[in-house]
Amino acid sequence: MENSPLYIKGIKLKGAIPNEDYVGHLSVVENLAKMRELPFRKSVTFFVGENGIGKSTLIEAIAVAFGFNAEGGTRNFNFHTRSTHSDLWQYLTLVRGYLRPKDGFFLRAESFYNVSTNIDEMDEEFSFGAPVISGFGGTSLHSLSHGESFLATVENRFGGNGLYILDEPEAALSPNGIMRLIVSMHRLIKSGSQFIISTHSPMLISFPDSEVYEITKESIASVPYDRTQHYTATRRFLENPKKMLGYLLEDDTDGK
Numbered sequence: 001m002e003n004s005p006l007y008i009k010g011i012k013l014k015g016a017i018p019n020e021d022y023v024g025h026l027s028v029v030e031n032l033a034k035m036r037e038l039p040f041r042k043s044v045t046f047f048v049g050e051n052g053i054g055k056s057t058l059i060e061a062i063a064v065a066f067g068f069n070a071e072g073g074t075r076n077f078n079f080h081t082r083s084t085h086s087d088l089w090q091y092l093t094l095v096r097g098y099l100r101p102k103d104g105f106f107l108r109a110e111s112f113y114n115v116s117t118n119i120d121e122m123d124e125e126f127s128f129g130a131p132v133i134s135g136f137g138g139t140s141l142h143s144l145s146h147g148e149s150f151l152a153t154v155e156n157r158f159g160g161n162g163l164y165i166l167d168e169p170e171a172a173l174s175p176n177g178i179m180r181l182i183v184s185m186h187r188l189i190k191s192g193s194q195f196i197i198s199t200h201s202p203m204l205i206s207f208p209d210s211e212v213y214e215i216t217k218e219s220i221a222s223v224p225y226d227r228t229q230h231y232t233a234t235r236r237f238l239e240n241p242k243k244m245l246g247y248l249l250e251d252d253t254d255g256k
Helices: 027-033 055-066 109-125 132-136 146-157 175-190 229-239 241-248 250-255
Strands: 008-013 044-049 092-096 103-108 162-167 194-198 211-215 220-222
Touching: 008 027, 008 055, 027 055, 027 211, 027 220, 044 055, 055 092, 055 103, 055 162, 055 194, 103 146, 146 175, 175 194, 229 241, 241 250
Parallel strands: 044 194, 044 211, 103 162, 162 194
Antiparallel strands: 008 092, 211 220
């Protein structure tokens, strides 16, 4: 798949983060500090790693540094229900491409409910022009399941020539839903889009001609998707679940 021009070509830290700021002690930030720049070379860049490693904090910082609302939505969304985002974005430099996106969206699983609520509130407050929800499929996202509201947003609101930043989208999706997301991503890449995604999904990171950065306590490294810990652990489990369950539950069964 031929890569489109990139809107963000890399990230780097501006300088030292004060020692008292907790974000400077996250593994992802400590590793980023060792690098001159973390390049984005593909139309789809994935971040994978264990819980607590800092993936979501980094993806949020990229989104906020680009101008997106911290809780999600387009750059025109400016609501906030609770200020819980970190200040990492203030220490982050985005290496921008020569083109600006015509569209964009920051989609995060944990606060998408708040985005859906804000859309309904805007349509209740402003009666002129087309309703905001018409760009999301025409039906209140609150009337859909979590996964269906995600997919309605991607399939209806994402218009192409855009920068789309997704934080763990698989949290809301079934395996079939993940495959629908992959189809939409393929369509949007062909129309000049770029995706930056944090995920735990072995299915999603198989997206063709993408780059997967695996974040560990020691490094941030570009890794083939089938060499990532997520893929290898899932494959080993699915190839022999009885054996893996026996290994995992051995202590409990021995204690009975």
